[in-house]
Amino acid sequence: MPFLGGFLRETRIVYPLTVGEWKAVGEHRYEQQEAGVSVRYAHGDDSDRWIDMYFYPVGTLSDEQVATLAGQERNALHRAWVQGPDAKEDDLSELHTLSLPPRVAGDKAERVAAYSVDLTYTHEGSRRNSAMVVLFDRLYMVKARFSVKDAALSRRKARKMLEAFTSELASKLMFTSSGGCWMPLPIEPLVADKPVPEGSLLSMQTNGQPTEYVYPDRVLARDPESTSAKTAMMLGMAMQHRMFPGCDGSDTLNPEVPKGMREIRIEYRASDESPTPAKPAHAARSGVG
Numbered sequence: 001m002p003f004l005g006g007f008l009r010e011t012r013i014v015y016p017l018t019v020g021e022w023k024a025v026g027e028h029r030y031e032q033q034e035a036g037v038s039v040r041y042a043h044g045d046d047s048d049r050w051i052d053m054y055f056y057p058v059g060t061l062s063d064e065q066v067a068t069l070a071g072q073e074r075n076a077l078h079r080a081w082v083q084g085p086d087a088k089e090d091d092l093s094e095l096h097t098l099s100l101p102p103r104v105a106g107d108k109a110e111r112v113a114a115y116s117v118d119l120t121y122t123h124e125g126s127r128r129n130s131a132m133v134v135l136f137d138r139l140y141m142v143k144a145r146f147s148v149k150d151a152a153l154s155r156r157k158a159r160k161m162l163e164a165f166t167s168e169l170a171s172k173l174m175f176t177s178s179g180g181c182w183m184p185l186p187i188e189p190l191v192a193d194k195p196v197p198e199g200s201l202l203s204m205q206t207n208g209q210p211t212e213y214v215y216p217d218r219v220l221a222r223d224p225e226s227t228s229a230k231t232a233m234m235l236g237m238a239m240q241h242r243m244f245p246g247c248d249g250s251d252t253l254n255p256e257v258p259k260g261m262r263e264i265r266i267e268y269r270a271s272d273e274s275p276t277p278a279k280p281a282h283a284a285r286s287g288v289g
Helices: 063-081 155-170 227-239
Strands: 010-016 022-029 037-043 046-057 096-099 103-105 108-110 113-123 126-137 140-149 174-178 187-189 202-206 209-215 218-221 261-267
Touching: 010 046, 022 261, 037 261, 046 155, 063 113, 063 126, 096 155, 113 155, 126 155, 140 155, 187 227, 202 227, 209 227, 218 227
Parallel strands: 187 218
Antiparallel strands: 010 174, 010 261, 022 037, 037 046, 046 140, 096 113, 103 108, 113 126, 126 140, 202 209, 209 218
16 A cells, blocks of 8 residues: 555644744645645744744654654754854754653543754854754654744744744644545444354443454444444554554545634545646635634
């Protein structure tokens, strides 16, 4: 199964239009679908201050892979900005690990991995302080970039400001994806006069009577349409790591867009699929008000 156009076929990102004194002023969808989208936030009337947010699909990553990818983003900053005759090695800091509030999903809290870095560089004769934050949440990497003139804000303050902004933004972000990442167990009827197959992972009861059995490849249920059968299926998916945060089904999803939020819809196509005309589903929409 291909990653884009297979594992992920559609994602809807809902983000806040304002974060503190920052307001979203524009979106950009990149031509290469793996490059995702970006959103720019402006700070009041200060034309020299903005934050660019980038959203990339990355899929499921281990803690080690997350740390490696964050390091690669830091190295990319080094190659792009820490150069020239006046550049010094300490113009770019090491990665800082952020402690973001856990994201609540259902009845449990999920940790969001995040890192930050600060740097100084010269652009068009002006010395600037800059910062980057990357976080990994629900099959996506979110990257924030901010730069300001050296006289206006120190490196450390620039990083701390961006960390606070990203932490507040992350608490409001919503990612909803569909595609092959949704791998439910089929629910089949449990025939009353036939013996129950061995090898079940767990069983569920109602009024002391077994009603559902979960196997590695299926669920047997007295009533396949019942709520308890669907609960057994979800438990079986969780036990076998068939559930991925942010993947909420195989079909097109249409989440509500709350007031003060905006939605970006992304449809992914596998690389071997022939190009098709753009559809209106790619358009973004905002919550009422």
